[in-house]
Amino acid sequence: MAQIKPTNGNCPDCGKPISGYNASSRDYGSPIKTCKCCGQQYLDRRYIELAVEPPDPSDLSAATGLKMALIGLGMFAVSGGFTLFTIHFRGYYYRKMAFVAIASIVVMLFGIIDSIRTKTGAKQKSLDKKREASEQRLMDRAYAQQLADLGYNVPDKYL
Numbered sequence: 813m814a815q816i817k818p819t820n821g822n823c824p825d826c827g828k829p830i831s832g833y834n835a836s837s838r839d840y841g842s843p844i845k846t847c848k849c850c851g852q853q854y855l856d857r858r859y860i861e862l863a864v865e866p867p868d869p870s871d872l873s874a875a876t877g878l879k880m881a882l883i884g885l886g887m888f889a890v891s892g893g894f895t896l897f898t899i900h901f902r903g904y905y906y907r908k909m910a911f912v913a914i915a916s917i918v919v920m921l922f923g924i925i926d927s928i929r930t931k932t933g934a935k936q937k938s939l940d941k942k943r944e945a946s947e948q949r950l951m952d953r954a955y956a957q958q959l960a961d962l963g964y965n966v967p968d969k970y971l
């Protein structure tokens with residue numbers, strides 16, 4: 813089998829760009845992908861294979877949601893204060909700041925929901941499901957061997 817090469821946004825074999833590629837994004841799934849143009853396999857390290865890799869730390873930490881909630885609160889305090897201050901002008905800035913105040917409430921809510929999901933273990937449950945799917949993929953010995961050949965720390969039970 814041909815050596816699987818890592819991608820940097822283009823297919824390493826035919827050079828065609830991978831649609832929607834964003835170097836900083838992270839997702840769960842198999843890091844071995846197939847090019848839609850040439851059919852060759854390539855390695856996409858943005859995908860985390862949970863059976864052999866740890867999850868993204870931000871998916872385990874309540875700090876991510878709390879940070880978001882605090883940013884939203886700060887934004888709300890500033891824009892809300894400014895909205896109240898300009899309320900009797902009823903002009904352009906008033907509407908703009910009222911919009912920012914509403915947007916910051918949304919940010920705050922997302923942050924609160926995120927930290928609740930972390931605290932209640934909903935995030936952990938969703939990660940557990942993804943890990944199970946990952947373990948299922950690893951049951952395929954040829955696939956497990958491919959990952960091992962690529963330098964992944966594959967447990968012996970899969971090989």
Ligand SMILES: [Zn+2]
Nearest residue numbers: 823826847850
């Ligand atoms: Zn290709």
